Amino acid sequence: MAKVKCPECGEEIETTGIITVCPKCNADMREVMEAVGHERAERMKTIARDDSVTTHEFIVRTRDLCKIYVMGEVEVPALRDVDLDVRRGEYLSIMGPSGSGKSTLFNMIGGLDKPTGGRCFIEEVDMAQLDAFELAWLRCRKIGYIFQTFNLIPVMTALENVTLPMIFAGMDTDEMMDRGRELLELVGLDDRLDHKPYDLSGGQQQRVAVARALANAPAIILADEPTGNLDLQTGKEIIDLLKELNQESGVTIISATHDLKMIDVSDRIVHIRDGEIERIERRADLKLEIGTLGSEVEDAE
Numbered sequence: 001m002a003k004v005k006c007p008e009c010g011e012e013i014e015t016t017g018i019i020t021v022c023p024k025c026n027a028d029m030r031e032v033m034e035a036v037g038h039e040r041a042e043r044m045k046t047i048a049r050d051d052s053v054t055t056h057e058f059i060v061r062t063r064d065l066c067k068i069y070v071m072g073e074v075e076v077p078a079l080r081d082v083d084l085d086v087r088r089g090e091y092l093s094i095m096g097p098s099g100s101g102k103s104t105l106f107n108m109i110g111g112l113d114k115p116t117g118g119r120c121f122i123e124e125v126d127m128a129q130l131d132a133f134e135l136a137w138l139r140c141r142k143i144g145y146i147f148q149t150f151n152l153i154p155v156m157t158a159l160e161n162v163t164l165p166m167i168f169a170g171m172d173t174d175e176m177m178d179r180g181r182e183l184l185e186l187v188g189l190d191d192r193l194d195h196k197p198y199d200l201s202g203g204q205q206q207r208v209a210v211a212r213a214l215a216n217a218p219a220i221i222l223a224d225e226p227t228g229n230l231d232l233q234t235g236k237e238i239i240d241l242l243k244e245l246n247q248e249s250g251v252t253i254i255s256a257t258h259d260l261k262m263i264d265v266s267d268r269i270v271h272i273r274d275g276e277i278e279r280i281e282r283r284a285d286l287k288l289e290i291g292t293l294g295s296e297v298e299d300a301e
Contacts, residue, residue: 004032056124059220059252060086060109065118067104067275078104080275081118089250091243093257093266101275103224106256110222111139122220140168144213148225150205152197158184158208159193165215183211187241203234210241221245223255227262239265 005012008027020030067079078101086092094102107113108120111127120127122138130138152161163180171179184190187207197205206226213221223242227235243265246253255262263269263286271278 004029007032057087058085059088059090059123060084060254061121061124062105062108063119063121065105065108065115065120067101067108067113068116078275079108079115082272082275082277084270084277086252086254087267089246089252091246091253091255091265091267092270093255093262093268094270094272095257095262096272096278098258100272102256102272104275105272106222106224106254109254110143110145111135140165141216142219144215144218144221146206146209146213146221146223146226148228150197150202150209150229152205152208152212154197157194157196158189158200158211161197161208162211162215165212169216171216179215180211183214184208186214187211201234202230203237206230206234206238207241210238214245218251220252220254223253223257225257225259226255227257227259235259236261 006022006025006027006029009022009025011022011024013023021027022029062082062084065079065082065084066077069076069078082101082105084105094105096102104113108115109122111120111122111130114128122142125138127135127138153164156164159177159180162183163176166176166179181190181193184193187210189204189207189211192200192204192208195204197208200208206229210226213223221242226242227238230238239259239261242253242255245251246265255266263283266283268283269281269286271281
């Protein structure tokens with residue numbers, strides 16, 4: 001949400017869209033909105049970044065990745081020899097029914113769980129070769145996480161939740177507070193800095209979670225069902241915010257989701273079923289119509 005001020009009457013207007021005329025005095029607001037949009041785009045470029053020393057095309061790679069959960073004498077395979085390459089700056093959606101393995105794959109890529117077999121590379125670093133300290137360093141500085149259930153600390157304010165990862169990264173207090181305010185302003189919550197989670201709506205809590213994910217300017221954002229607990233309109237706002245971050249800052253976004261609205265903003269969609277990649281589609285090859293979902297893939301030349 002942006003706040004704009006009418007140049008004629010001084011009226012302050014909160015909006016999530018584009019305003020061409022002032023609702024109070026009918027003054028032309030197009031130049032004001034253009035300036036706001038330009039300023040926001042420039043700020044987005046500094047919010048997340050990919051400052052990697054490697055120039056490898058793929059920021060994430062998995063090879064023969066598998067995960068087996070053991071329940072007593074029963075083995076339950078969650079992932080089966082998954083090979084996946086994620087390009088730098090890509091918006092990738094992982095889709096599949098409940099129990100398909102998409103969240104497990106998400107956790108493997110994020111270093112939140114260890115695979116039973118195979119390898120996962122972040123920036124060409126084999127995560128299985130990292131000790132606990134090195135893995136924590138990578139998660140803190142390279143990856144931002146957004147969860148379906150928000151996972152905010154209830155006794156902390158919005159600002160405190162956002163700045164917590166910065167403490168672990170060793171940022172000084174003044175810089176930390178300035179960046180926390182900037183991030184909350186970016187997601188439209190600059191008037192909710194001191195509110196605790198129970199004082200915020202579901203959409204506002206998810207916006208705090210998005211701001212927290214951006215705390216240490218990550219190269220990768222992992223979003224696990226980011227719209228799962230939100231209404232349609234709020235879910236669309238979160239999706240649009242993630243796409244804006246992807247386009248303006250170049251951050252790589254990997255989302256595990258059921259939400260078909262996510263398809264429209266993705267570069268590629270990975271369909272996973274029974275722990276295996278069923279197919280991978282490019283957004284450019286999909287023909288989307290209201291009420292339908294079809295695929296038109298041209299024959300390879």
